[in-house]
Amino acid sequence: MASVLWMDLTAEELRAKAAVDAVVVLPVASIEQHGPHLPVGVDTVLCGGVCKAAAERADDVELVVAPTLWCGMAEHHMAFGGTFTFDIPTYRAVLLSLLKSIERHGFHRVLIVNGHGGNIAALTAFLPDFARETRLHVEATTYFLLAQDALPSLLEDQQGVQHACEVETSMMMVLAPGSVRDDRLGEAHGARDGLPGRPTVSRHRSFRDMTETGVIGDARRASVEKGRACLDACAEALAGLLREMGRAA
Template structure:
């Protein structure tokens, strides 16, 4: 199978993709702290890996996966160190520049796939701007929310992805084997008694206020087998979305 990754293709091959009206998947993620046991690149590694797997599974749809935007909205993690963050105007400008480059190369359809919770509100707010300032058909999703119903039954203590948790740690055991600092797993849990609540008043909260370890969830539950099952669930859900996008547009 030919590579689905933009960076692996020649300019000529990408021109052919554009002429065939391929869907461009644009992964967006973050570089931020992920507790004592995971590298700061978790969101970038996982989002890129899920997008690649989904594009390969949706082999009945012409898809090319752009390089992952590794910086996002991560002010809430800054107190722990190891984190990069944009402000809103910069993040909007960078994404718009990426989209305009994709448009200038002759592509018409873009699926932004997000892998970091802190990006969700900004991406939702930007979509009207992208529609107004480009001629692209742009859709956006967060892969772990898209797959939430499938992820729940695979987990012991969670219903979905939290942070540096059972899910992310398990998936890193598959997509970046050897990157998990296994001697630190015994410390990798936090905010376990924090019940979900309906948020009717908003304010900025540092992760320092929520967890001493930088973890929300329990990474001690992580296994490679669980990681493969979670990766499959996320890739399948995203592949289904690509097929639906192909049918609709």
Template sequence: MTSVLWQDLTAEELRARAARDAVVVLPVASIEQHGPHLPVGVDTVLCGGVCKAAAERAADVDVVVAPTLWCGMAEHHMAFGGTFTFDIPTYRAVLLALLKSIERHGFHRVLIVNGHGGNIAALTAFLPDFARETRLHVEATTYFLLAEAALGPLLEDQAGVQHACEVETSMMMALAPGALREPRLGEAFGARGGLPGRANVSRHRSFREMTETGVVGDARRASVEKGRACLDACAAALAGLLREMGRA
């Protein structure tokens, strides 16, 4: 089977995909702290893995998965170390440059798939700019929100993805065996009531104000089996969206 990954294809093969009006999936993620038990690349590993699995599942749609943008909006994690972050103008400029490159190669449809909560507001705000400054049809989604209804029944202590939690730890067990620092798993819980704040009031908070461990949720509930089920749920939800775009 021909790879769905942009980096595995030749320039000639990519030109052919563009001529067939393939949908380009652009995964966007983050490099940031994920508690004492997980590496900082969690969001990048998971987002890329979900996008690849979804594209392979939606085999009836011509899909190319671009390389994952590994840096995003992660100021709230900086206090823990190990984190890279963009500011808003830089993030917008990088994404626009990537989209314009995709456009110049003859593609017309792009699905930005986000794997980091801190990127959501920025991506929503950028969509009008992308519509104005390119001729692309651009849609954006956050894969774990797209699959939220399917994830809930698979979990013990939470309704969806939090941070370095039951879901993310389980999915890393499935996608990146050996990445988990198992001796530290007993420390990997925090802020289990969710993130603090007042309804309809926003302010910036460092994760240091929210959790001593860098974890929101309880990673001690994680398992490989749960990770495989969560990955399958996320890939299925995203594949459904790709099929919708393919029919449009």
């Protein structure tokens, strides 16, 4: 099977993709702290990996997976170190520039696939701007929310993705073998739900206020088997959305 990745294709092959109205999958993620046991590239590795796996499953749909945008909205992790973050105007400008490049190459449809919780509010807020400032049909989703109904039955200690947790650690064991610091797993647990708060009141919270370890959840429950199952669930949920977009062409 030919590669689904934009970076593997020639310019001629990408022009051919545009000519058949392929969907461009644009993964967006983050580089940020993930506790004592995981590298800072977790969100970027996982989002790119899920997008690639989903695209390969949806092989009846014309699509291509763009390179992952590795920086996002991560101010809440800065206190731990190891983190890059955009401010809102910069993040909007970078995404708009990527979308305009995609548009100039003749593509019409883009699915932004997010792999970092801190990006969700910004992406939702940007969609009207993208509709006004490009001619693209742009949709956005967060892969682990798309798969949220499938995840609880696969886990021992969580109902879904938290942070540097049972899910993310398990998936990293599959997508980046050897990257998990096994000797630090004993320390890799923290608050289960962060700080309590009132649902009608919002404020910025540093992860330092939520967890001493940088972890929310319990990575000690992680395993390769869970990682494979979670990757499968996330890829299948995303592939289903890609098929829907393909049928709507």
